[in-house]
Amino acid sequence: DGGITQSPKYLFRKEGQNVTLSCEQNLNHDAMYWYRQDPGQGLRLIYYSQIVNDFQKGDIAEGYSVSREKKESFPLTVTSAQKNPTAFYLCASGTTGGEKLFFGSGTQLSVL
Amino acid sequence: GDSVTQMEGPVTLSEEAFLTINCTYTATGYPSLFWYVQYPGEGLQLLLKATKADDKGSNKGFEATYRKETTSFHLEKGSVQVSDSAVYFCALLKTSYDKVIFGPGTSLSVIP
Numbered sequence: 001d002g003g004i005t006q007s008p009k010y011l012f013r014k015e016g017q018n019v020t021l022s023c024e025q026n027l028n029h030d031a032m033y034w035y036r037q038d039p040g041q042g043l044r045l046i047y048y049s050q051i052v053n054d055f056q057k058g059d060i061a062e063g064y065s066v067s068r069e070k071k072e073s074f075p076l077t078v079t080s081a082q083k084n085p086t087a088f089y090l091c092a093s094g095t096t097g098g099e100k101l102f103f104g105s106g107t108q109l110s111v112l
Numbered sequence: 113g114d115s116v117t118q119m120e121g122p123v124t125l126s127e128e129a130f131l132t133i134n135c136t137y138t139a140t141g142y143p144s145l146f147w148y149v150q151y152p153g154e155g156l157q158l159l160l161k162a163t164k165a166d167d168k169g170s171n172k173g174f175e176a177t178y179r180k181e182t183t184s185f186h187l188e189k190g191s192v193q194v195s196d197s198a199v200y201f202c203a204l205l206k207t208s209y210d211k212v213i214f215g216p217g218t219s220l221s222v223i224p
């Protein structure tokens with residue numbers, strides 16, 4: 001089945017630690033996105049990529065980093081510089097143009 | 113900048129009641145408009161879309177009409193079911209930069 005897979009479902013970060021969230025898609029989509037969702041708030045764009053080896057900052061990129069070495073994969077690293085990382089993180093993919101986004105089931109990141 | 117505003121929730125309705133969730137947008141030009149739905153613990157799914165003025169998107173009994181004169185895209189359903197309980201996000205896309213901008217979401221609870 002085609003789809004987009006995020007892992008892990010739950011992740012805990014210790015103070016000063018970097019953690020990486022995985023996002024893989026087998027939909028052959030060019031574009032991939034990372035969103036952050038806080039309780040009672042909408043989705044805020046962290047980073048997006050429209051082609052392999054290229055990505056752009058979204059609205060809240062500080063404290064995060066990404067890579068796009070393969071079309072299928074778009075991992076997100078939450079660095080120690082992100083002082084308030086507790087949130088639900090959603091990865092999405094779509095064809096260039098964004099007419100329809102497909103979302104993963106999300107990763108809940110919490111701080112220990 | 114471009115933005116999406118939705119009515120605040122949570123909205124609580126009895127089964128078979130009529131649903132309206134208001135959505136207005138601010139954007140130059142002619143964006144595409146979307147409604148996404150998020151069930152508990154899951155990612156978002158596209159519910160319906162409209163790409164030009166006066167278009168009506170529809171799916172699963174939900175409808176929304178693209179009103180350029182009022183910059184609105186209100187979501188309606190004639191008779192809600194318990195299974196419609198979810199968070200609903202209005203969103204817009206401007207193809208000039210291929211980013212989808214989401215509203216804050218409206219939580220809907222339908223009680224038997």
